Amino acid sequence: MKRSNELTRAELQVMNILWDLQKASVSEVLEQFPDPKPAYNTVLTFLRILKEKQYVASEAVGKQHRFYPLVQHTEYSSRFLQNVKNNLFRGSATDLVNFFVKEENLSAAEIEELIALLRKNE
Numbered sequence: 001m002k003r004s005n006e007l008t009r010a011e012l013q014v015m016n017i018l019w020d021l022q023k024a025s026v027s028e029v030l031e032q033f034p035d036p037k038p039a040y041n042t043v044l045t046f047l048r049i050l051k052e053k054q055y056v057a058s059e060a061v062g063k064q065h066r067f068y069p070l071v072q073h074t075e076y077s078s079r080f081l082q083n084v085k086n087n088l089f090r091g092s093a094t095d096l097v098n099f100f101v102k103e104e105n106l107s108a109a110e111i112e113e114l115i116a117l118l119r120k121n122e
Contacts, residue, residue: 006080007055014046015069015076018056023068025061 007015017032018024026044030037047067050056055076058065081096089095101111 006083007050007053007076011046011050011053011055014043014050015055015071016073018067018069019073023066025064025066027064029067 013033014029017029021028021032024032026040026047029047030040030043033043047056047058051058051067055069055071056067057070058067085091085093085096089099097114100106101114106114
């Protein structure tokens with residue numbers, strides 16, 4: 001099955017946990033969820049979906065499976081943001097940044113930090 005570009009909110013929540021843990025059983029992933037925690041079978045279902053989508057793989061360790069990411073957080077974030085830029089801002093990085101500057105009501109310190117990052121990457 002071909003890897004989809006985007007994850008659902010629930011799939012992304014599971015991936016964030018796996019990115020933090022690197023390798024984990026279903027129970028270990030479940031422990032990281034805030035209360036109210038989903039059911040064990042719900043987490044298992046999401047891990048199976050992510051495996052089908054080729055975002056995670058698993059290995060048998062005794063009677064359990066340990067899941068680990070096949071896609072790193074930076075890779076997914078980069079691809080996701082490229083899609084946002086291309087699909088919502090007609091490929092313009094300037095329009096994307098302008099949107100966040102206006103919509104997020106950035107503080108003067110945050111704007112200065114952005115300017116410093118831009119100067120550093122010139």
